[in-house]
Amino acid sequence: MAPNDSQRNLLRMLPGVDRILAALGRIAAVADVPKAVLVRCARLTLDAWRERILAGGAQAPAQSPALETIVEEVLGRVAQAMAHNLRRVVNASGIVVHTNLGRSLLAATVLDNLAEIASRYSNLEFDLAAGRRGSRYTAVEDVLCEISGAEAAMVVNNNAGAVLLCLETLARGRKVIVSRGELVEIGGAFRIPDVMAKSGGILSEVGTTNRTHLRDYAGAVDDQTALLLKVHKSNYSIVGFSAEVSLRELVALGAEHGLPVMEDLGSGTFIDFSHYGLAKEPTVQESVAAGADVVTFSGDKLLGGPQAGLIVGRRASIERIKQNPITRALRIDKLTLAALEGTLRLYRDPRRAVAAIPTLQMITMPFAVTQGRARQLSEALAALGDERLGISLRELASKAGGGALPLLDLRSLCVTVSIRGLSVSRVEAALRAGTPPVIARIEDDLLILDPRTLQEGEAAVIVDAFATLLKRAPNDPK
Ligand SMILES: *Cc1c(COP(=O)(O)O)cnc(C)c1O
Numbered sequence: 001m002a003p004n005d006s007q008r009n010l011l012r013m014l015p016g017v018d019r020i021l022a023a024l025g026r027i028a029a030v031a032d033v034p035k036a037v038l039v040r041c042a043r044l045t046l047d048a049w050r051e052r053i054l055a056g057g058a059q060a061p062a063q064s065p066a067l068e069t070i071v072e073e074v075l076g077r078v079a080q081a082m083a084h085n086l087r088r089v090v091n092a093s094g095i096v097v098h099t100n101l102g103r104s105l106l107a108a109t110v111l112d113n114l115a116e117i118a119s120r121y122s123n124l125e126f127d128l129a130a131g132r133r134g135s136r137y138t139a140v141e142d143v144l145c146e147i148s149g150a151e152a153a154m155v156v157n158n159n160a161g162a163v164l165l166c167l168e169t170l171a172r173g174r175k176v177i178v179s180r181g182e183l184v185e186i187g188g189a190f191r192i193p194d195v196m197a198k199s200g201g202i203l204s205e206v207g208t209t210n211r212t213h214l215r216d217y218a219g220a221v222d223d224q225t226a227l228l229l230k231v232h233k234s235n236y237s238i239v240g241f242s243a244e245v246s247l248r249e250l251v252a253l254g255a256e257h258g259l260p261v262m263e264d265l266g267s268g269t270f271i272d273f274s275h276y277g278l279a280k281e282p283t284v285q286e287s288v289a290a291g292a293d294v295v296t297f298s299g300d301k302l303l304g305g306p307q308a309g310l311i312v313g314r315r316a317s318i319e320r321i322k323q324n325p326i327t328r329a330l331r332i333d334k335l336t337l338a339a340l341e342g343t344l345r346l347y348r349d350p351r352r353a354v355a356a357i358p359t360l361q362m363i364t365m366p367f368a369v370t371q372g373r374a375r376q377l378s379e380a381l382a383a384l385g386d387e388r389l390g391i392s393l394r395e396l397a398s399k400a401g402g403g404a405l406p407l408l409d410l411r412s413l414c415v416t417v418s419i420r421g422l423s424v425s426r427v428e429a430a431l432r433a434g435t436p437p438v439i440a441r442i443e444d445d446l447l448i449l450d451p452r453t454l455q456e457g458e459a460a461v462i463v464d465a466f467a468t469l470l471k472r473a474p475n476d477p478k
Helices: 005-013 017-024 035-055 067-082 108-119 138-148 159-171 192-199 214-220 247-257 284-289 315-323 334-346 350-356 358-363 367-382 424-432 458-472
Strands: 152-156 175-179 185-187 202-206 225-231 261-266 294-298 309-313 389-399 409-419 441-443 446-449
Touching (some): 005 035, 017 035, 035 067, 108 334, 138 152, 138 284, 138 309, 138 334, 152 159, 152 315, 159 175, 159 192, 159 225, 159 261, 159 294, 159 309, 159 315, 175 192, 175 214, 192 202, 214 247, 225 247, 247 261, 261 284, 284 294, 284 309, 294 315, 334 350, 367 389, 367 409, 367 458, 389 446, 424 441, 424 446
Parallel strands (some): 175 202, 175 225, 225 261, 261 294
Antiparallel strands (some): 152 309, 389 409, 409 446
């Protein structure tokens, strides 16, 4: 539809890009911003105004905006364009291994070597002793074998890749026997039956959802069978009338028929959490000791390292896996490798690992520590002295998250905050829009700040965020 006279008039009165650029040229804050960014932001701002004018109706402006208004909008877009898209956030959700928020934080001691490897040449695939080409897996194989007790190890990009690679290597075109109780979906479209199909393995389901017996596996073994697979029920639990076959029993059955046994541990941990008053999770060492040929697990779930897929087990199986050309497509990057090596080295002394690795620190954090932190945070918020703030303390459950320790509730003292005149979702959104964004959780229509997942200095960030929010929020009439 052609613009009418008044629309044409409004459009004519919009400033040109040159005038906007000239105005921006007088603003010191954007002196270092590349010209291309300024031009693009000016154009986008003008486009938005043109659209509003041409749309007509109630949204349409009655008069052309002042140059200052437009410049103000352009500056907003420039600030957005100059900020990184991937940036730090404050996790006040209480979910420790939060997949959407980057899962695990690297231990501080890991960062120095990571920075050096990132900015210098390294012996990534160079055997320094022999002076010729080496393997990148050397960096972590020794330490992985040492702490897991396995004969051999290798690593790929993530655990989904590890599972795919192992199935493809060990079972392509042949049968893999899995319990119906373990056909898991992890989220992000990782489903055992789908990964199996992509690997070329033929899924042979046995047992029922709640009960699978050794005789179910034994009855399914035939000359087409390549592998017995056990999958950790990461994010759910079958309770009540249930039965599953232990890894040890599967290994015995495998030995009887000359079949390898693989276990996908999902999270995978070297730490026995029952020593910390938490539920027992199977450890990698236990799976290796039970005789699994291949054990796969994630680098960034309970392990608390970078995203990676770790594979440990018997030498013969691991060697076959290393020879698979798909390995090249799932290759671990050198930065990840540096971070993984640093993280794994900490596990040589489990107590040191728990103290230094943030994921472990947060999961094993005693209730009393959350209590102290919650009280401090609530007092700091109260000290803002704004009578619209409603602050209280509540005992709630944090989560390990990331498909780890599925049913485990970690008892935390949390802070709930309300602001008179603002809905819970408005407050949540305002915190999320801050710099840095603060990610809270909402439960029972309450905004919850869980101190368990806060890092050093972040309580102060939250207090600042509320101070800003209160300044901007309209004072209610009362
Ligand atoms: C999380 C998980 C995976 C996938 O691991 P990523 O490291 O996320 O690729 C595979 N299997 C199980 C059982 C899991 O819990």
